[in-house]
Amino acid sequence: MDFPPVRDGDELRLSASTYLTYRQCPATALAKLEGIYGPETLPGFRGNLAHRVFARHLREGPIAAGDLQRVCREEIGSSALNYKLGPLGMKPSGLQRVIGEVQELYERFRRFPTEGFRGAEVALDVEATPGVNLVGSVDAVFDDSGGVKLVDWKTNELGSAAEQLAFYALVWTLQEGTPPVAVEAVSVGSGERFVAHPDAADLAATARDVAAVVDGIRSVWASGGTGERRGGPWCRYCGMLDGCEEGQAAVDLLD
Numbered sequence: 001m002d003f004p005p006v007r008d009g010d011e012l013r014l015s016a017s018t019y020l021t022y023r024q025c026p027a028t029a030l031a032k033l034e035g036i037y038g039p040e041t042l043p044g045f046r047g048n049l050a051h052r053v054f055a056r057h058l059r060e061g062p063i064a065a066g067d068l069q070r071v072c073r074e075e076i077g078s079s080a081l082n083y084k085l086g087p088l089g090m091k092p093s094g095l096q097r098v099i100g101e102v103q104e105l106y107e108r109f110r111r112f113p114t115e116g117f118r119g120a121e122v123a124l125d126v127e128a129t130p131g132v133n134l135v136g137s138v139d140a141v142f143d144d145s146g147g148v149k150l151v152d153w154k155t156n157e158l159g160s161a162a163e164q165l166a167f168y169a170l171v172w173t174l175q176e177g178t179p180p181v182a183v184e185a186v187s188v189g190s191g192e193r194f195v196a197h198p199d200a201a202d203l204a205a206t207a208r209d210v211a212a213v214v215d216g217i218r219s220v221w222a223s224g225g226t227g228e229r230r231g232g233p234w235c236r237y238c239g240m241l242d243g244c245e246e247g248q249a250a251v252d253l254l255d
């Protein structure tokens with residue numbers, strides 16, 4: 001499939017996360033592209049750790065209950081999670097609680113079928129058009145009905161899973177030349193599930209949305225501005241909150 005034409009501009013690596021963030025608040029997406037991130041959060045830490053445990057299960061097989069403590073500590077020690085303990089102010093008792101929560105999630109996760117498993121944490125990176133790379137990491141890829149299914153696991157609610165999966169489906173298609181037969185998001189915490197079978201019209205619509213985000217980012221870069229600010233519940237997790245009136249107003253309203 002062809003990616004729509006976009007305006008010329010600086011090179012851009014657009015991830016699923018930045019794409020979704022831009023749709024909420026362009027200014028915070030642009031800040032992330034400049035390396036300005038929000039504070040670390042406990043749910044984020046727990047979710048990242050759970051995903052590492054899920055990927056290890058898929059690659060190496062089931063983890064015995066008595067081994068999960070050790071596996072969690074190995075995964076923290078060998079990854080960027082190790083550097084988040086300090087900013088989170090994590091005490092040994094707090095870490096123990098998080099590992100207990102990950103254990104509960106893993107007990108549910110290990111009941112999921114794994115037939116057709118092809119890969120975990122599969123990196124996507126394709127130059128959609130000169131100077132624009134679309135990137136992401138799919139939790140797992142499974143063989144399914146003569147093609148592949150892309151799966152994303154959530155440890156909380158599904159949130160923007162539909163838009164995230166649409167982005168992955170587009171990037172997979174541009175990279176592999178064939179669309180996935182299905183995309184699926186499952187909340188390990190609640191059991192909620194979303195499944196879609198993206199067709200050519202769906203992929204074209206997503207490509208137009210992504211191209212519009214590329215144009216938006218490049219327009220702001222060209223103007224030297226910082227982008228439109230749109231307050232909402234996401235402001236709590238924005239690295240720009242301290243100096244942002246819109247964000248402060250949104251947070252005050254929610255409080």
Ligand code: SF4
Binds near residue numbers: 025028244247
């Ligand atoms: S604090 Fe809210 S409105 Fe302000 S830049 Fe961040 S996300 Fe946007």
